[in-house]
Amino acid sequence: xxxxxxVENLNVYFDELQVLKDVSLKISKNMVTALIGPSGCGKSxxxxxxxxMNDLIDTxxxxxxxxxxGGDIYNPKxxxxxxxxxxxxxxxxxxxxxxSIFDNVAYGLQVHGISDKDVLTEKVEESLKAAAxxxxxxxxxxxxxxxxxxxxxxxxxxxRTIAVEPEVILMxxxxxxxxxxxxxxxxxxxxxxxxxxxxxIVTHNMQQATRVSKHTAFFLHGEIxxxxxxxxxxxxxxxxxxxxxxxxxxx
Amino acid sequence: xxKKYPRILFRKRLRELRKDVKEMGEVTIRxxxxxxxxxxxxxxxxVKKVIKTGEKxxxxxxxxxxxxxxxxxxxxxxxxxxxxxxxxxxxxGHFKRMGYLAxxxxxxxxxxxxxxxxxxxxxxxxxxxxxxxxxVSKSIxxxxxxxxxxxxxxxxxxxxxxDLFDLAMKDITESMFEEKDAIYYMVYLLFVARFLERxxxxxxxxxxxxxxxxxxxxx
Numbered sequence: 001x002x003x004x005x006x007v008e009n010l011n012v013y014f015d016e017l018q019v020l021k022d023v024s025l026k027i028s029k030n031m032v033t034a035l036i037g038p039s040g041c042g043k044s045x046x047x048x049x050x051x052x053m054n055d056l057i058d059t060x061x062x063x064x065x066x067x068x069x070g071g072d073i074y075n076p077k078x079x080x081x082x083x084x085x086x087x088x089x090x091x092x093x094x095x096x097x098x099x100s101i102f103d104n105v106a107y108g109l110q111v112h113g114i115s116d117k118d119v120l121t122e123k124v125e126e127s128l129k130a131a132a133x134x135x136x137x138x139x140x141x142x143x144x145x146x147x148x149x150x151x152x153x154x155x156x157x158x159x160r161t162i163a164v165e166p167e168v169i170l171m172x173x174x175x176x177x178x179x180x181x182x183x184x185x186x187x188x189x190x191x192x193x194x195x196x197x198x199x200x201i202v203t204h205n206m207q208q209a210t211r212v213s214k215h216t217a218f219f220l221h222g223e224i225x226x227x228x229x230x231x232x233x234x235x236x237x238x239x240x241x242x243x244x245x246x247x248x249x250x251x
Numbered sequence: 252x253x254k255k256y257p258r259i260l261f262r263k264r265l266r267e268l269r270k271d272v273k274e275m276g277e278v279t280i281r282x283x284x285x286x287x288x289x290x291x292x293x294x295x296x297x298v299k300k301v302i303k304t305g306e307k308x309x310x311x312x313x314x315x316x317x318x319x320x321x322x323x324x325x326x327x328x329x330x331x332x333x334x335x336x337x338x339x340x341x342x343x344g345h346f347k348r349m350g351y352l353a354x355x356x357x358x359x360x361x362x363x364x365x366x367x368x369x370x371x372x373x374x375x376x377x378x379x380x381x382x383x384x385x386x387v388s389k390s391i392x393x394x395x396x397x398x399x400x401x402x403x404x405x406x407x408x409x410x411x412x413x414d415l416f417d418l419a420m421k422d423i424t425e426s427m428f429e430e431k432d433a434i435y436y437m438v439y440l441l442f443v444a445r446f447l448e449r450x451x452x453x454x455x456x457x458x459x460x461x462x463x464x465x466x467x468x469x470x
Contacts, residue, residue, distance in 0.1 A: 207327050234329045236467040246329045248258040 004029045004168060004198040005050060010064035012045055012222075014057065019045050021222045023064070027215075032190060032199045034209035034230065037219030038245065043202045046219065047170045050200070051087035052080050068168070085112060088161035092173040094153035096145035096160075101128075101137050104145045104156055108164040123163055131159035132189050151182020158189060162197070169193065171201040175208065187212050206246055210234050218242045261326045265335065268318060269395065272339050272346075275311050276391035278304060279346045279353070283387055283450065286353040286360075287380045290443065293364035301357035308350030315343040331464075338464035342394050345453045345460075349387065352446045352453075359439045359446075366436045369426045375419035376440065379447045382412055387450065390457035397465055405458035406470075412451040419444040 005027040012020035020042045027033050035043040045054065052073060054060040066073050073083055085108075096104050105124045114120060124141070128134040133155040137148070145156055154174060161169055171190075175183040190199060190212045203209050209216055210230055217227035218239075226233060226242045237243045244250055282304040289297040319340045322328065328336055386408045393401035423441055427434045462470040 206329060210329075235333065237330055243330050247332050248261065 002029045003027060004069065005200075006065075006067040006070075007046075007050075008065045008067075010046075010049065010066065011062060012042075012049060012054065013059075013061045015059040019222050020049070020062075023222075023224050025217055025224060025227060027198060027200060029198050030195055031215060032194050032201060032213040033215040033217065034213035035200065035202045035217050035219060036204075036206065036209050036246070038250070039204075041219040042222040043219050044172055047089075047172060047200055047202055050168070050170060051084050051089055053084075053089065055080065081111075085164045086166050087168045087170060088164065088166035089170040089172070090154070090157050090161055090174045093177050094150055094157050096148070096153050096156050098144065098146055100142045101145050101148070101156060102141040105159050105163050108160055112164060124159075127159040127163040128156075130162055130193070131155045132185060132192070133159055149182070151178050151185060154178060154182065154186060155189065158186075158193075162193070166197065168198045168200065171199065173202055173204060176204065183208070206234070218245065220245070258326075261322075261328075261332075264318075264322050264326065265332065268315075268322065268336065268339055271311070271315055271318065272342055273391075273395055275308060275315065275343060275346045276395070278308055278311065279349050280384070280387050280391065282308065282350050282353040283384060286356040287384065289357050290360040290380075291377065293360055295361075298357040298360055302354045305350040305354035309347050312343045312347040316340060334464045334467065338394070338460045341460050342457050345390075345457050349450050349453050352450050355446050356443055359442050362439045363436050366433070368440065369422075369430075369433075371422040372419060372426055372437070372440055375415060375422050376443055376447070379412060379415045379419060379444065382408060382415065383447050383451050383454070386412070386454040390454035390461075393458050394461045394464075397461060399462060399465060402458035402461045402470070405455045409451050409455040412448055416444055416448040 003026045005025075007023060007025045007027075010020055010023040011018060023042075023046060035046065037043050048054045049062065049066060050068075050073075054062070062074070068083070068086065072078075073087075097107060099107070102124055105127050106120045109120060109123055114123070125134065125138075128137060133152060136152060137156075145153065148156060154177075158169075158174075175186050178186065187208065190201070193199060201209075201212060213230045215228065216230040216233045218225045218233065218237075218241075220241055226237060226239045228238075233242060234246060237246065282301050285297050285304070286301045288294070289301060319336050322336060323333075326332075386405060389401050389405060389408070392398060393405065420441065423437055423444070427437050430437075459470045462468070
């Protein structure tokens with residue numbers, strides 16, 4: 001099995017509070033992995049560890065290893081900007097920049113030193129097409145991204161993420177602020193993107209996990225209780241706590 | 252300690268579903284007993300009642316299907332809840348078939364009511380009928396109580412019914428050779444033996460469904 005990410009014995013603390021306890025998880029290439037669990041169980045902290053977003057928090061401490069393609073991302077020599085290019089992130093609430101649609105997608109490319117207008121134009125179109133947004137915005141690329149609907153804004157954020165050609169896309173509840181139609185579009189997009197990207201999605205929607213992911217990991221109190229094929233987890237979970245959570249016996 | 256969210260309405264709907272399956276099971280076994288009784292001591296009213304009950308079980312199954320679909324659509328069940336709902340749907344289908352097979356037995360009773368049935372085939376069939384009644388009852392309880400032991404016993408019982416079916420075939424055929432004029436009504440006895448054997452298969456399938464529901468493995 002080809003793993004894109006290998007996490008071993010990861011412990012994460014904020015001050016004295018331990019939020020992840022001895023977490024180990026291997027994430028396969030070009031596959032969607034869903035992280036489920038009640039609020040405060042450590043799912044978001046876990047994915048934020050994968051692109052070192054937690055580094056921005058003063059009280060953050062960690063030990064254990066996080067390997068991306070076999071390389072330790074917490075090695076002091078790692079360039080964090082370069083890491084976040086490889087491991088992109090889409091957030092719960094769409095967060096486009098108060099700029100034009102074009103500039104939103106071109107931004108990441110410019111940060112990474114691409115200034116040729118033709119290359120930018122080509123890349124922006126390619127990314128918007130990949131994010132299934134092109135047809136809706138091709139005639140208003142210079143208009144403000146803030147004028148788009150929530151679902152369009154979220155797809156724009158996905159376009160912005162994939163413009164820099166990451167290897168991994170982290171999605172932290174990407175549909176929780178969207179209506180059902182926009183949710184369907186994002187889910188279809190996830191299906192389309194998985195052949196080129198490794199996707200890790202945090203979701204509170206069990207059905208969404210079953211629809212989009214091949215693998216699922218269930219977090220509880222900072223630990224992974226169970227991880228494995230999504231079918232197995234949702235039809236015959238091995239651990240009683242997983243069963244109780246997914247069947248809604250506690251939340 | 253986690254907060255408990257017991258999904259009160261969902262739990263209630265699952266309890267109701269179980270109650271419906273239980274009720275269907277009770278109606279099915281009553282129909283079966285009546286069919287056998289009408290076969291042994293012919294009673295025209297009882298035959299009509301069994302035929303009607305077969306149709307009633309069909310309707311009950313239809314409602315059960317509706318209910319399960321509605322629960323799946325609105326509650327999106329997973330894991331053991333999903334397996335229970337899926338099994339209920341299948342078990343309902345088996346009851347429906349059993350109900351119609353009971354009606355078939357009752358209908359056949361009409362054709363043989365005035366005939367003298369030879370002792371040996373009659374003995375085979377009554378013995379089969381007793382065993383099958385026990386299997387139907389066992390299958391209902393195995394599902395409702397999620398009893399793996401009872402479910403497994405049904406395999407052994409079904410083998411026994413199959414052996415009795417072979418014996419009944421042999422004895423009925425022999426009687427046909429002995430009394431050629433009897434062939435036209437002895438054929439109906441073959442049907443009865445066949446219907447009983449199929450009811451036993453259904454009971455065994457309910458046991459298998461129960462095992463699948465509990466273990467998620469093919470028995």
